Amino acid sequence: MSESLIAITMPKWGLAMKEGAILQWLKNEGDEVKKGETLVEIETDKVVNEMESPEDGKLLKKCIETDIRVPVGSLIAVYGNESISDEEIEKFISEFNENFVVEDDEAAGEANKYEKIMLGDIEINFSNIGEEKEKNILFIHGFGGDLNNWMFNQEELSKDYNTFAIDLPGHGQSSKNVTDGSLKNMAKIINDFCSKNNISKINLVGHSYGAGIAIQAACDFKDLIESLTLISPIGLGKEIDDSYLEDFITSESRRDLKPVLEKLYANSEIITRDMVNEVLSYKRIDGVENSLKIMKDQISKSNTQHNELKDQLNALEIPVSIIWGKNDNIIPSNHTEKLNEKISIQIIENCGHMAHTEYASKVNEIIKSTN
Amino acid sequence: MSVKSYRDAINEALLQEMKKDENVVVMGEDVAGGAGTNGEQDAWGGVLGVTKGLLGHYGRERVIDTPITETAILGMASGAALTGLRPVAELMFVDFMGVCFDQILNQTAKFRYMFGGKAVTPVTIRTMYGGGLRAASQHSQCLYPMFTHVPGIKVVVPSCAYDAKGLLIQSIRDDDPVIYMEHKNLYDVTQEVPDESYTIPFGEANFTREGKDITFIGMGQTVGICNKVADKLKSEGKSATVLDLRTLSPLDEDSVLEAAEETGKVVIVDESYPRCNMATDLSALICQESFSSLKAPIKMVTPPHTPVPFSPPLEDLYLPSEEKVYNAAKEIL
Incomplete structure (x- = not known):
């Protein structure tokens, strides 16, 4: 050959x-x-x-x-x-x-399946690819998302890293019994998740609300977190489009939900009926609406964010990269102003709130360079 | 999330709703089996085993084997609903509606209206329908048009395991009478279905394929036929939209029109008798509201206007098939 x-x-x-x-x-x-x-x-x-x-x-x-x-x-x-x-x-x-040989689910065995662990009374669903690798990465999705949001990133990075992606409580296939949506509480769940999996060092990649959780985790568990890659994070400024969060929770039909999801992307044509249906199926599971409301209350009210993490982020001594779509309709990219100059900032043109899917390979390169 | 059959999805919906709400009770002929005898209990779990296992969890108080009288089953369920229970009554074969239709037509469907909106009747009637089991003309009919004709009843026809669970939970939680129709040929179809409880709202049709050249509209069992034909056409370079109505009453008129307008060529596949069925109703709707978008006559694939034959070759010839749907599509493509 x-x-x-x-x-x-x-x-x-x-x-x-x-x-x-x-x-x-x-x-x-x-x-x-x-x-x-x-x-x-x-x-x-x-x-x-x-x-x-x-x-x-x-x-x-x-x-x-x-x-x-x-x-x-x-x-x-x-x-x-x-x-x-x-x-x-x-x-x-x-x-x-x-x-x-066509990959057979049964033959691929555990390596190809979602896994579940219990953290107290919360069941967390996650996927783990690249187990034999040394360095660990954990992906944390945003409000209303799930671990599949990282489909263009996790598989690719698993060539070099032991990658974990989790469904936050109230999301995906994790328990839908959220009672505390605060960043502190979610950061603790990240820490518990790592302990339970015997992970002593990990690089976090977070998106939006998940990025806020990542920052909080880095502040609260300094020994655990080695670096942060933050995509359109909450907590670095006041402004946020509250109507996105509100409408995401209340939209009950395809017709209502589609324009809401379109706000996420610079190119809204990317939204298909299947994608809308998938989000609707998730929202229709018992307990989801209530969980989302509880988390939303921790994020913002009247277009103003509750969390202020800038000073804490500036004080961190680990490598931090921030990635933001120039056309982000949910949280404006100018929140990157007045950050510590050690923090690497990448603003991507023609990109919305979902840089990790809109410009996946660029984001993957940045994640690699951060670690 | 795990792979479940249509049968298991229905069973799980019943189990979960009975757990959530103690007012949910199940009643029907042999829904457990063995009541009042010394013989094996829960021997049947319904004639095709759909309600098997409920008895062990909730006992005879809530899983009620009834005498063989559909009139009494439906009367009891409707009355119980008026008093605040949420009964799920089983009418074993929809063909048996003949003996209990007054309960449905003149009682259950009319209570809310006749009592000025002060009475609600949260009853779910589960029933099997459709041909293909060689069960002859009194056990094979597809009678949903007889219910869509009646205001005051909701008519649900799930086509897959995911919809079966979500639509049944919605039916049980709904405050109006619902006829929930299970096609006998679908019980063993499988799919990824969430383990948690979830609902699918009524009046929301589902696009199962997206295409540009032709639109198929199906319901219940015929959705699977439409999907297969769409996939076959795709391998021939033609793309098809498939719309699954999910509920016939209420009807998602917007999606029907949207699906028709996307391609301008429509094939409606309906297993019920051809006079005054869903196919004629949808066809009229599309002609009235979207006539200018049509590029070809609407095709209707239905059985002929005869009883369902007992002879297997004749029954095969009678039912809508992939071949018939494909040929209908080819005529207008």
Whole structure:
């Protein structure tokens, strides 16, 4: 097999993804492709998103047609960096396909499943990928989100880190019995989660409300937290679009919820009916509405945030990166003013409140450079 | 979240609602089985085992085996609902509605109206419907249009395990009479279903496929047929929208029109008799409200206007099938 050929495979975005289809090729055979450039547009059961090229190379051959669903890990393209005969490419493809085994849930076993642990009377659902790696990362989603928000980040970072993503109480598949939504309490849950998993050092990546929890955790548990990557965090300024939180809680139909979710992204076309349905299904579980109200009360009132974490953040001695979409409609990116100059700040153009999904590879690079 | 069958999803909804609210009681023929005998208790759990296990949790007081009289079951359930209970009554086969229709049509459906809104009747009537089990013409009918015709009753037709659980919990919590219809062929279909209790509001149809070229509208069992045909068309380069009505009364008219307008070509798949059924009703709605968006005549795939045949080859020929839906689609694509 030629050493100079590179297999490009169907990515795995989130634990639930089993198949994907290519909607559109954004490069042609013969094109030189740089790592990070968009290569194809891929559709899964849940999302449509652009896949970025994982390597530099020349796109020698596209291996599947558009609109055909193939299992995760299937060969979708072959790169090479020199002129290689068609025969060699064909041989490479047939060898790959002969050896390719569709990932079987049962066979993949525990490594591929959500796990649950009890912290007091709260059950926490989480996923853990990359167990054999040394450095730990924990992803904390925002208000109304869940661990699947990190589908473009966790899998990718698990190549270098032991990654954990949790569903906060009241979210995803964790218990829906939130009685205290304060950052202090949530930070304690993060600490308990780490103790229970025998983690002594961890890097936190938090989004929005989850980023506020991360800051609080870094202040309260200094020995545990090694670094912070904060995406559109709460707690660094007064302003917040309260109506987003209110409407997220009260919207009961697709029609009402869709415009609310559209506020999250710079490009609102990304919101599909499936995404809206998924959020609605979550909101319709007993206990969710009440839990969300309790957490909302800890975040803001009348477009004013309750938490002021700037001074505490400035006083921290660990590496901190902040990532903010320039077009964030929920919390304005100018909250990065007056921060300690040791803190690295990245403002991303044409990006909304969800930088980790809107500009996933950029965010992944920043997370790596923070640790 | 775990994989559950439609049957298990219904069972879990009943268990959870009985736990949450002691006013929820289940009644019907052999819903447990063995009442008043020395023989095995909970031998049946309903004729297809859907209510099995409830007896062990909640006892004879709340899981009530009734005599074989649908009139009495429905009368008892409606009366109990008026006094404040939330009964879930089982009408084993919807075909048996003939003997208890007065209870539904003139009593249960009318209480709220006749008592000036001061009485509520939170009764859920679970019933099996549909063909395919070789059960002949008195045990295979698809009779939901007879209920959608009556104001005052809500009509629910879940197509999958997730909807089965959420819609049943919603039915039990609803203050009006609900006919909750389970297609016999769906009991073993499986899906990821949350372990927690959750609801799906009535009058919210669900898009199960999104496409540009043609729209299928299905309900209950026919949704699965529509999905399969949509997937087949996709492999041929045509994309289809599939709308699952979920509830027939109330009807999500907005989604029906939205789905029709998206493609301008509509195939409605309905297992009920073709005169005055859901297909004709939806077709009229679309023609009245979205006529200018149509690019082809609306196609209706329904059985012929005959009783459901007992002969297996004839029954297969009678029911809407993937082949019939595919052919109907091809005529207008």
